[in-house]
Amino acid sequence: MTYPLTVPERLLTWLDVERVLKQKTQLWSYLPEGVHSVDCYHDGMDIAYSGEEAGVKDWLQTVFGKAFFHAPWQLHLRAGDGVYPIRLEQVEAAPRPHRLPLYPLWREVAYLDDAPDSTSAVFDLPHAFTDGPRMVSFHSFKGGVGRTTALMTYVTARLHPADAQGPVKVLVVDADLEAPGVTFWLDEKNRPQVSFVQFLEAMHYPPVSEEASLNFFAEQLKKTSLNVDGSQRELFVLPAALDLAEIQDMPVQPGHLARNPNNPWILTDHLHALGKRLGADAVFIDLRAGLSELASPVIFDPRVEHYFVTTVAKQSVSGMCEVLRRLHAFHRALPAPQRQAAKPSVVISLLTTDLRRLPDFGLAKECIEQAYPPVNDVLDEGVEWLEAEFSPSLMAIGSVRDAFDLLKKSSLYASSAQEWATTAAAARKVVENRTAPPINRIDSAQALLEVCKREYAEHSAIDDWLVTEPLRNLGKHFANDIPNAVLVGAKGAGKTFTYLQICQSRNWSNYLQRVGEMAHDAAVAQQRIIFPVLWSGNVDGAARATVGNAKDAGIQQLGLGTQALTLSEIQRQIEANLDSEARHWDDFWADLIAASLGCSGRGLQAINEQLSAQGQSVVLVFDGVEDVFKKPSDAKQTKAIESLLKLVNRLGELPNQSVGALVFVRIDYVQAAIKQNLGQFMSRFSAFALTWNPESFLRLAYWLCAKAGIVGATVDRAQTLSVGELIEKLIELWGHKLGQTDSKEGHSARWVYAALCDLTGRFQARDLVRFFRFAAEEETKNPNAFWAERILSPESMRKAIPRCSHEKVKEATLEIQPLRSWSERMDAENITERSIPFSASSVSLQADELTALRELGVVYEDLDPSLGEKRLFLPEIYRAGLRFDLSGGRPRIQALLKKNLGKMPF
Template identity: 55%
Template structure:
């Protein structure tokens, strides 16, 4: 049965006819061009038109099918075979068109097209789509209006609201703090019952609605009267400077049972359907409050809708993860999104709602319902940006002590215990009372203001620092960051020589760390540079055996200087040293004519340069022990020597090299150490057995960047660019909260003003650069700062005076980062290159995330490899069927994939799920 037939079966009364028309015309916005208007009454319908009657008949037949009869014109209803008459009224072409009015009421909003029904199969909106009253006039000054709503009762809505009130009352900044709380739940009041006799006003919200609808002496007198009465019963919290006003829903329950005026009555005013919000705003001004908190009626109630759909109000929606609560809240968010998307872009951003997942426990966060709630609510209010959720997410834990609050004062004392939500509320309150940050107007090139010129100069310095640091080929970044893997080196190998693999993805800082190690020349000096005490460190010379192809081997270059210094340290001869070209030729010859044992090849390559012709590592170790000297052999650039780790001889050669620590560990009285820097995909490609055990063995030293080291690197680079005052080495010991605060000078606190619901800058950058498991590479951060600083240094638009890097430049930098990353990676990472070539050969373009193996021409082996190196993430929990493969943003742009309407909210949910606990 078709959808149209199903709808026609529902035509029981004339109201069903009107509902179907509203639905099919998206609340009169998609009427045919020649239809001037439709009016439905109980006894019949009038259609005003300027065309032939036959065309109107055809249109009605399309809408109502067999239920519409042409002669006489009528629509058949199902009860008693009754008919609903249709009258056509012909008008002249020049007559005025009635413009549709949308009120902020459910009965109107429910017919606005949802995101997936936009324009109804490409129909062009008629002139009636230019609706009036959808955009209320902005308020020039305070107070802020804040609403709390839920679909179901009993989910902690009032508790969440009072948590924010408590945060405002406890906000430490000087000056007065005044808040008005309006209990607008006219069916089940909450805050009203928390008032004691001394603080119970003589006026109520019900009385306010009646007085506003029927003002006995004008609106000004009405609002002045209510303000005066509320002042008499305010609560002082810790002194006269902190004052709380509460307007109860009713003075007693009988008042609610005889409501004559409801919020929807005020919202039906064609001249100003937003007057309820306006009046509450003026009442707040009369009281001198900083914010008006409105506790709305739960559900799809017109008691709440006039406030709920006002884009000037800061909306908080509270839901548990129970399916009933989530499904209802998802419907609320869908309708709110349909209403808000008609607003100008700037107002849409400001109108983003906040969702509070309440009554959470550790067990609930780990349950399937939690993941399903994120998916359903995220899809209900989508975003065009895969990195930024359409809603702001907050969480409130379940605390039994909060279930029996009996008064307002008790709530103000107890609610700060809700650490998770109170922390978010405190941040909100801090922004409320913060001094507004001025925005510097942009200037034309050549006439930049001193502030703008200074910022652009700092951005240019940052660009130069990051450009030099990106490929570790400059001494400009001589400071080394004491990351956790490097600190673990010092902790494990203070008294023993290191003997291990240092594994890291491309861009993790392998070559940078290698060069820092080589330049220090001695193990003791390296650990001292990391901050360890010199007295307890065993010393050894550092001898580079292999190095990156980006480092030129010259007689006075860093490689030969380090090799000679190491030989001097062990009292050896320099005459056996191999030049870079000789070393490369020996390896290439061996690949063409493989040795019987690659282990012997590597051991000989090392010992011969030490002047030991026979006896291998064992003999070299004996010589060093005799001299009481030690040496550490370091290797990097394996991927430069072996371009394809999947080629058979290369596999054997690399496998033998990676087993060097095993051979060294067999030596008695060991005076030899080894540090082998190797890419993770090369380890995976060449170690066929016990890979998991090997990775676990060297896990403490794996070059990975966690959120803390990520911030430390950004801070160090900012110090070097003189954006942040201080010694770059202080990055090693500052606490994470201190780093976040100092980095606000670099990229601000949020991707917007402090009051905005934009993402926190540090977290957004981390999410933009990481894979969907939360892994991030140092080079990507350096590259991001390089591009953003370059964009900023030439930007002449409006300037953010509280930061160097503007949000606009940060967003524009991500596609540039991704393109450069993929261009670089596909030349060096064989599996990625293979996948790209497969898609190019088969002319596969315009894929959307999520995608399937078949769409992208992936077999199980290639998919597994790409997952291991972080290019692809497989979502097994999202119920996407075969299309369950996702790309992190740092790869998606460069691979030229789009994101689907379903893919964007799911990407956000995956980020929240996998990196939700990062302290950013």
């Protein structure tokens, strides 16, 4: 085993001394008080200081430890037991001299500190490009990993966008000045008489002017361009060199241009200007592999989109992680908008099915995620992840035209490059359309806010509804049979809203029509009266009237001469039986049904026979179980709930069944009441479980827009639009991505879904309503005119998530007893170290609570053995509300969701 060297052990030559000082001072940015300058030479170190000499001595002692001596002043060098003299010069106190800007070179960036509280050395930011081509670079730490192939995949996609209209032009620059790639793919007729080496020289030492040199190179490249699939698509290639001898003698290299004190970013400026003269839509730069100053001036330019290519091999991954660590340290000093735009992409190449199964694949992603973590947004990954499958045919590309033919069949082209090209074209359209009248964002946000303020289903208008898959399944399964099912859902899943919609239907035939189903015998379905027996005490206004009207209509149709029981009467009967247990709960529910319907007989069979004899049938609906049984873990209440849940079994056993039941209940009540064969019970009614999948998430978002009268949405189309059409329509609501259309930010629909769902992909409708409410509220308070083409800005959406989480937890702790117990225990025990991932013992989470919360989706357990004890995660919708942070490890939100769903939706 090897151990890290101490500073004294590292000092072999005077160059090691200089490295240590650069590291300790972050490239001379943090010299101690009184020390004005430090200069290291081969024959000794010169220190200019003011004040007391003792301060200098203490500082050197702290930095160099036992290698420092002050009688005489010197450092011990281990190579040959040498000494390195230290010369002191006392000067008058004066302001620190102005530093030269930090240059985009490895030798300087290597000393930037990536600590979260670090204020790294300042550097001059490059001027943003306001027009002209997009700048894109591809880099790898090792050669032979498919970097050039990945670059040409994106070039192919950009030249063949799906909705190409008008000419498309691309410039490729082979900037690998040690092992050129694209250069050797050129045919003689397409090989220009100029090279990248000559371009560097002409820009560094222009014979006349930079402008004249740029014009000359543009003219030369136009002579040898390639036309691809017609005259509308044109490719220009600037080869690395005209012959290999040229790169063996390079007086001017990229690093020379980067040392320009007035503009360290001048190389990118020149390449952008060249692309602009060619009318290019994009400039692709194939960079030299490794930690080379041939590549660093472009790698550290935040205006360039960076793609880094690696295999899962350890040496490739380790090198790539070092590149990304330095890039992350460099990017920390960028303003927030530029930092978001500078997000790199990592292509894991040459993948096979076997490689994916190896631990190396997971370890590679782990290492890279830690090297470039997200700065703020915990829902996104620090880098954009791309994967490229190994294909033997791509190993034998011999020309640019071969590349075009073969790369269209590659996995990277299909999974990423095509989308990139499409968004690139879309981004240009957005810019072109900025002159069009903007949408009325504030009025639209206000309209959405007003709709979502009616957050709770109990108070919602019920003139229309969104038919989701479980409701459609209910119609399919019971199109001809009398309905008999338990509808399970968490709080906010829409139980009460669905209950009210069924009540409003009055009879089963109407319900079937509303969900798009048809009974074989419409007359029979028409006779099936929907009758509310129990309902939530929270319903009010129009919702309460819906329940009352359904009861009155049912009583009138049945004609059994009874008066409707009030909810308070029903609650008193339940409370009385809880106290006395005078009747078995099976008998209690049968008696309550008889009293509600006005039947003279007692027992389910007698009720069924009486209705059957009169040619009547009824569908009983129950909701509000949580209102009358507030402690489902109490033994008496558990019996009552269990009996109600098994009512559908008893009804199903009746001959010539004329009575059915739909029982709406929260999932934690089912867990509390059904102690045996819970999985079997849940499976039996799984088709009707009130859960929301990614498709219904989009439909609900669109439906809410329709209710608000925004984005041109209509209620009826919420049922009929395809997923692709829904995504397209919702772009006006929340944009294509969380940044600009051509950014590497997360897709808006996917980001919101990941923020609101648990880590198995389940989400609650109320959380989306709540999210829209908070985001719209933020937008109306702080409108951002920059996002003129969308209603909700990324800033408003990000601010809404923590508010959603706090409201979610506040609500859930009242409803979910294990969550309430755990939360109260953490507060009572003053557990402030709450980091994700976590172990149960570290946050006082008991085994039975963990089991329950895992079933409810509040806690997720990752079974990856590499995590050790800390394998528990919280979905983002619970994290902030439970006051957990992510300092204990990488977020993995999207990664876990992707693993559990198989792939990310949308």
